[in-house]
Amino acid sequence: MKNTWYTRFINLFWEEPPTITLKDIAKEANVSLMTVSNVVNGNLHKVSKEKAEEIKHILETRHYVQNATARSLAKAHSNIVAIMLRNVRGENSMSSPHNAALLGEIIQRLQFYGYYAMINLVETREDIARNLKSWNARGAIFLGMLDNEIEQIYSLSSIPMVFIDSYSNVRQLSSVGIDDYKGGALAAEYFWEKGHRSIAFVSPPDYENSVIQHRLRGFLDTLERHQITLTADHRLVLESDVEPSVVERAVQKLASMRGRVTAAFVTSDQMAASFVGGLYATGIRVPEDISIIGFDNMPISRQTTPQLTTIEQNLSQKASFAVDILERRLKTPSAPAESRILDVRLVERASVIRIGSNGKDK
Numbered sequence: 001m002k003n004t005w006y007t008r009f010i011n012l013f014w015e016e017p018p019t020i021t022l023k024d025i026a027k028e029a030n031v032s033l034m035t036v037s038n039v040v041n042g043n044l045h046k047v048s049k050e051k052a053e054e055i056k057h058i059l060e061t062r063h064y065v066q067n068a069t070a071r072s073l074a075k076a077h078s079n080i081v082a083i084m085l086r087n088v089r090g091e092n093s094m095s096s097p098h099n100a101a102l103l104g105e106i107i108q109r110l111q112f113y114g115y116y117a118m119i120n121l122v123e124t125r126e127d128i129a130r131n132l133k134s135w136n137a138r139g140a141i142f143l144g145m146l147d148n149e150i151e152q153i154y155s156l157s158s159i160p161m162v163f164i165d166s167y168s169n170v171r172q173l174s175s176v177g178i179d180d181y182k183g184g185a186l187a188a189e190y191f192w193e194k195g196h197r198s199i200a201f202v203s204p205p206d207y208e209n210s211v212i213q214h215r216l217r218g219f220l221d222t223l224e225r226h227q228i229t230l231t232a233d234h235r236l237v238l239e240s241d242v243e244p245s246v247v248e249r250a251v252q253k254l255a256s257m258r259g260r261v262t263a264a265f266v267t268s269d270q271m272a273a274s275f276v277g278g279l280y281a282t283g284i285r286v287p288e289d290i291s292i293i294g295f296d297n298m299p300i301s302r303q304t305t306p307q308l309t310t311i312e313q314n315l316s317q318k319a320s321f322a323v324d325i326l327e328r329r330l331k332t333p334s335a336p337a338e339s340r341i342l343d344v345r346l347v348e349r350a351s352v353i354r355i356g357s358n359g360k361d362k
């Protein structure tokens with residue numbers, strides 16, 4: 001029964017069609033492989049009009065699909081833009097909603113200009129070098145790179161590069177970032193206006209010259225201006241913001257500060273949402289017992305109960321500026337480096353409560 005009409009009918013729809021190659025097209029058109037390649041790549045001045053039309057017709061009827069990857073690798077200059085995303089301590093940085101949203105915006109903007117995006121999760125300088133060389137990238141966008149690595153990265157390739165969220169002092173650096181210092185200052189000032197005087201700061205490690213360090217500096221400077229000191233035990237550093245056990249321990253520590261701490265600035269909405277849920281599980285109410293401010297204004301900030309007051313950054317604008325700068329550098333490699341710092345703002349929702357001078361709700 002294997003060769004019944006029913007089996008042949010099913011196979012007609014489910015079997016994958018054979019791959020059509022340029023060699024097949026050349027044989028059918030009775031021309032050389034080079035002639036077909038010229039038509040495919042738009043070099044029509046090398047082929048007669050009649051023969052070009054014939055080859056185009058065969059390409060269409062045989063449903064030939066050009067291999068963009070192979071074409072890019074074969075050219076001296078491809079249309080591939082490498083996106084290098086740093087993996088910290090072996091974690092999957094793609095699991096971060098912030099990173100995923102930013103990558104989506106970058107890819108959409110690259111496609112607008114006709115580029116192909118190649119996403120790489122990298123941990124070392126060697127990873128970066130290998131990916132840049134293997135894929136013959138025309139340009140590169142870097143996310144999450146440590147500032148002390150950037151000079152070394154520049155030595156790996158001469159292609160145009162743009163760094164997102166970098167505070168490096170490398171002179172030729174093209175970068176796009178946000179006013180992280182202002183973000184920290186806005187959070188501290190808002191807590192002050194709401195009557196909070198004993199406040200915690202929750203973040204991943206503040207690597208040298210990182211965005212976290214700048215948010216912390218803005219936060220500290222504003223508190224000090226109001227004669228408030230952030231004590232060492234009010235500084236909660238999460239070695240991993242995705243490992244449940246690490247987050248749980250930090251939540252437990254913050255919960256133990258009930259009565260001594262009335263508010264906490266958590267430097268990402270994802271972490272802040274985890275803290276809201278974790279605190280409720282320990283009997284701590286947000287904002288009645290501890291007020292919370294997040295950072296980013298990601299969709300999850302509107303999905304928590306209560307909805308998060310947060311510092312908003314415009315990821316779409318950040319992605320557009322990064323790709324636009326890269327496009328200008330690709331068109332004019334000798335153009336000077338560009339650096340843009342984008343503004344942030346506080347979005348007021350329901351996770352912060354006003355308290356009186358005695359620490360009670362006002």
